[in-house]
Amino acid sequence: MNSPRFDFGLVHRIKADAIGEPGHRRFSLLVESPGGAATLWLEKDQLYSLALAIQQILVTERASRRPEARPSLLYGDPPLTSAQVEIEVGSLALVHDPASDRFGVLVYERTEERDVSQELPPALRCWASREQIKAFSEEALAVCAAGRPLCPLCHGPMGPEAHICPKHNGHVVA
Numbered sequence: 001m002n003s004p005r006f007d008f009g010l011v012h013r014i015k016a017d018a019i020g021e022p023g024h025r026r027f028s029l030l031v032e033s034p035g036g037a038a039t040l041w042l043e044k045d046q047l048y049s050l051a052l053a054i055q056q057i058l059v060t061e062r063a064s065r066r067p068e069a070r071p072s073l074l075y076g077d078p079p080l081t082s083a084q085v086e087i088e089v090g091s092l093a094l095v096h097d098p099a100s101d102r103f104g105v106l107v108y109e110r111t112e113e114r115d116v117s118q119e120l121p122p123a124l125r126c127w128a129s130r131e132q133i134k135a136f137s138e139e140a141l142a143v144c145a146a147g148r149p150l151c152p153l154c155h156g157p158m159g160p161e162a163h164i165c166p167k168h169n170g171h172v173v174a
Contacts, residue, residue: 002121004106006085008033010127014105016047016140022147023159029089029105029140031126038085038124040107044144046089051140053094054103054133061096087123103133 013032018025027047029040090110096103109123128136148157153167 002119004122004125006035006038006124008035008038008124008126010102010129011132014126014128014132014136016051016136016143018044018143018146023157025147027143031124033126036084038087038126040087040089040124042089042092044147046092047140048144050092050094050105051137051144054137055141057094057096057103058130058134058137061098085124093122097127101130102127103130104128 008031011031011033013030015030017028017030019028020026025044027042027044029042029047029050031038031040087107088110089107091108093106093108094103095106104125104127106122107124108120111120148159150156151158151163151165151167154165156163156165
């Protein structure tokens, strides 16, 4: 794996957030570590998928019997200078290190054109403990669920205006 531009090491805090009114919200993942802070702007679907992937890994992967007292070299040392980073997320990857029971999030920046033959390094990498990542996934699911209610038939978002449901042949559902 190529080295990331920003390696935040083991984080102090990882948080999901949404800004704006339902239907017009912007979603972010906030990361704080000794190396600085990052705001990662992403789509609701990306945040939801990350939270679900975390939940699945937590269910399938058992905690290590003897976690290391200190993170392995796999995490890298946090940078000496404090970075303030803002990234538009293109894609995310989640990894689990069973030896230390740490979870890594790799963030790949959104690009205009991506050449499949040329693998780009992650823009940012950070690690979190099992407790941190579990709390983050629960918070992310709550943030995603706090939006507009979904139509029980078509599962499309319903706002304050009348909902035209395709399952009702375009008739308005109150």
